[in-house]
Amino acid sequence: MNNNLLQWFNRLDPLPWRWDKDPYAIMVLELMSHQTTLAVMLKRYPLWMEKFPSFEALARASEEAVFLAWEGLGYYRRALYLHKNAKKIMLDGLPVPTIVAWRSLWGVGEYSAAAILSRAYDLPILAIDVNVKRIIMRFLGKSFWDKKDAETFLTYFHGDFVQNPADFNQALIRLGQLICTKRVSYCRDCPIAHHCASKYMLRLESKNKKDIIRQDRYILLGTFEDKFFLEKIDSGIGKDFYRIPEIQENIWHELRASQLDDATLLKVRKHHYTKYQDTLYPLLIVFTDEDDIVNILQKENFSWLSKEEIKEKPLLSAYRRIMEDALAWQERRDLF
Numbered sequence: 327m328n329n330n331l332l333q334w335f336n337r338l339d340p341l342p343w344r345w346d347k348d349p350y351a352i353m354v355l356e357l358m359s360h361q362t363t364l365a366v367m368l369k370r371y372p373l374w375m376e377k378f379p380s381f382e383a384l385a386r387a388s389e390e391a392v393f394l395a396w397e398g399l400g401y402y403r404r405a406l407y408l409h410k411n412a413k414k415i416m417l418d419g420l421p422v423p424t425i426v427a428w429r430s431l432w433g434v435g436e437y438s439a440a441a442i443l444s445r446a447y448d449l450p451i452l453a454i455d456v457n458v459k460r461i462i463m464r465f466l467g468k469s470f471w472d473k474k475d476a477e478t479f480l481t482y483f484h485g486d487f488v489q490n491p492a493d494f495n496q497a498l499i500r501l502g503q504l505i506c507t508k509r510v511s512y513c514r515d516c517p518i519a520h521h522c523a524s525k526y527m528l529r530l531e532s533k534n535k536k537d538i539i540r541q542d543r544y545i546l547l548g549t550f551e552d553k554f555f556l557e558k559i560d561s562g563i564g565k566d567f568y569r570i571p572e573i574q575e576n577i578w579h580e581l582r583a584s585q586l587d588d589a590t591l592l593k594v595r596k597h598h599y600t601k602y603q604d605t606l607y608p609l610l611i612v613f614t615d616e617d618d619i620v621n622i623l624q625k626e627n628f629s630w631l632s633k634e635e636i637k638e639k640p641l642l643s644a645y646r647r648i649m650e651d652a653l654a655w656q657e658r659r660d661l662f
């Protein structure tokens with residue numbers, strides 16, 4: 327049965343990774359695109375591939391270089407997984423082309439394994455993520471997901487799917503991005519509307535805002551002889567990245583009011599990650615005695631870094647922007 331999904335897909339402007347067959351390139355795409363917008367992917371994926379074009383190049387890189395290249399993409403564990411996988415594959419070779427073998431790699435779930443196998447090896451495996459599930463459920467008019475739904479769905483597209491699973495899986499992703507989206511269904515433009523049980527019938531609820539946890543963070547950027555005091559995160563989200571240390575709110579206010587040192591409030595910045603939204607209040611202080619900041623912060627995992635060194639270190643993105651604000655402030659100060 328012809329539902330025109332592939333014809334519709336072929337008429338779209340191709341994304342840069344449309345014809346990739348290299349398992350490495352597809353694995354990078356899969357791990358990077360998780361929780362990342364298409365606009366960001368279009369910018370960052372080619373840069374990554376230029377820097378680390380193969381498992382071999384990635385395996386050779388230092389962890390710090392990998393984190394630096396990932397900076398701003400969030401969910402940094404994915405960069406670590408890619409790095410670990412590259413090292414493992416350089417030692418053991420590529421896994422055999424089965425879901426079980428590919429799932430044994432770090433960060434590769436059922437969906438990513440299916441995407442890699444269908445695209446790199448042309449295996450007829452449907453890659454089902456939350457968006458594809460949504461399309462299938464709407465198409466079949468179901469309100470609950472059942473494992474058999476995928477099979478039923480494929481009976482409408484069997485020829486297309488078996489002949490070209492790589493394009494079929496990509497076509498479904500694009501359909502979920504452009505036509506049958508979470509919030510809106512553009513049924514009039516939908517290439518599979520003919521047999522869809524929900525066409526023109528959906529009443530999509532208004533945006534269900536995720537419960538966001540908002541928190542204020544008071545941070546102290548100490549500088550001494552043109553070096554900056556940064557801390558390396560030793561566990562949890564952002565592990566092995568650098569950030570500006572946090573201090574208690576009352577100490578932050580005391581320092582700001584004390585006027586003992588050269589204290590400047592930098593631009594307040596927001597930092598979003600998972601369900602959190604931090605508001606960062608950065609206080610920049612030029613210290614005249616290096617021990618003062620060490621005593622205030624009582625941190626062990628810290629470094630004094632020059633602006634050149636900071637460029638080479640991976641920083642959480644909001645902290646990178648604050649560093650840029652600080653360096654701009656420093657340049658202005660040096661002019662006078």
Ligand code: SF4
Nearest residue numbers: 506513516519522525
């Ligand atoms: S016809 Fe409408 S509801 Fe059905 S798959 Fe297409 S966009 Fe989604």
